[in-house]
Amino acid sequence: MNWKELFPQFEAGLINAIEKEAVQRSFNAGDVLMRTGQYIKSTALVLEGRVKIYRENQEGGEFLMYYLGPGQACAVSMICALQSHTSEIMAVAEEDSEVLMIPVQLMDDMMNKYKTWYQFVIQTYRNRFDEILSVVDNIAFRNMDERLEFYLKRYVEKTGKKSVEISHQQIADDLNSSREVISRLLKKMEQRNLVKLHRNMIELVQ
Amino acid sequence: MNWKELFPQFEAGLINAIEKEAVQRSFNAGDVLMRTGQYIKSTALVLEGRVKIYRENQEGGEFLMYYLGPGQACAVSMICALQSHTSEIMAVAEEDSEVLMIPVQLMDDMMNKYKTWYQFVIQTYRNRFDEILSVVDNIAFRNMDERLEFYLKRYVEKTGKKSVEISHQQIADDLNSSREVISRLLKKMEQRNLVKLHRNMIELVQ
DNA sequence: ATTACGCTGTGATTTCTGTCACATTGTAAA
């Protein structure tokens, strides 16, 4: 597939610049793109697959922020890139993924030269900011049952699948909860006829 | 006081543009600068005082995101401004405040024309993003006692005072908790000799 | 088929937090 189709708004000069300077890399499911505390050398544009962005703390806890799909970019890497800061988040490929890596040094120049890049960056900021705001809403105002429903809904939206093919343990990790709690809440959802439970798979009803 | 001293990095042309087009407004403590769901007509630069940015939900819950002090700007209003979106947050003056309001229509032009404005906006994004990340860390990974300590610490950092001059109820609101819980945790902190409690005032011991 | 292991179900218990009820105290207004 041609990556340009994912970014039809990009102007010709920008496309040339990216083609000349950016590197396309493949990641296997589970590969780490970016680690907490690491220096950021490039901004990542996702072309294929799915990349999970999450926060990590010292005690080994995790917390899912959001997913990046084809056509999306990591706002954190843009912001950090512009100031050669270290990363505050983890980025891991959830599926086998293709990612376009744009070296930091180009960012500033591209922002000035290419209006469509500038707009893309601004748009990315806004979208990620919004996602984080809804994440904050969820943990600040909602109980685990509602957070779980939100999580499942977001998962199917993001993947396009109609079932969530992961284990209860993984969900617990993403929500910084525990496996038993998630299992019990899922059972309750099944009783309310919202989901059907299978091994490694949660089917959303309707 | 001259507002330009707060933004020594701004170039001459930018200062002229702001002086010609922006409006300086005064807000009393408690005044609402921006309301959830409202259309954003301008970007706010805080010159004096302190503005509280928080999230609100339907059931009347609140949740403090961060404060803006002199020289700081609201990232949300910038992002929204650039796309004439509605606000997702509440902004309220905590103290009597002076704020420079820059009409949205100018934002795009200023971003292109003035390099120092562009850098200021990027810097603002990064700072607010970082603040939200540490907020997420706190609610995702920490119990209320640690969140309270973080809250008090941030308060004294932001105000420059060495004591927190607000009621337990207000703290509870900011943390989306309840007054009794905060009172009890503060008592425990007092027993650990971290604070001294007074009426409407919490003195930090160090 | 047998084994091993990861996934899921479920009870019991504990901790943290929110809620209700009510007492006490400090401060400002009458």
Place this chain on the structure above:
DNA sequence: TTTACAATGTGACAGAAATCACAGCGTAAT
């Protein structure tokens, strides 16, 4: 001073969620 009210202290209880313990069940490897 007396009154009124807001702020704080505290016990009792309820509910959400974490933790521990262990049983049953699928599936993949042998």
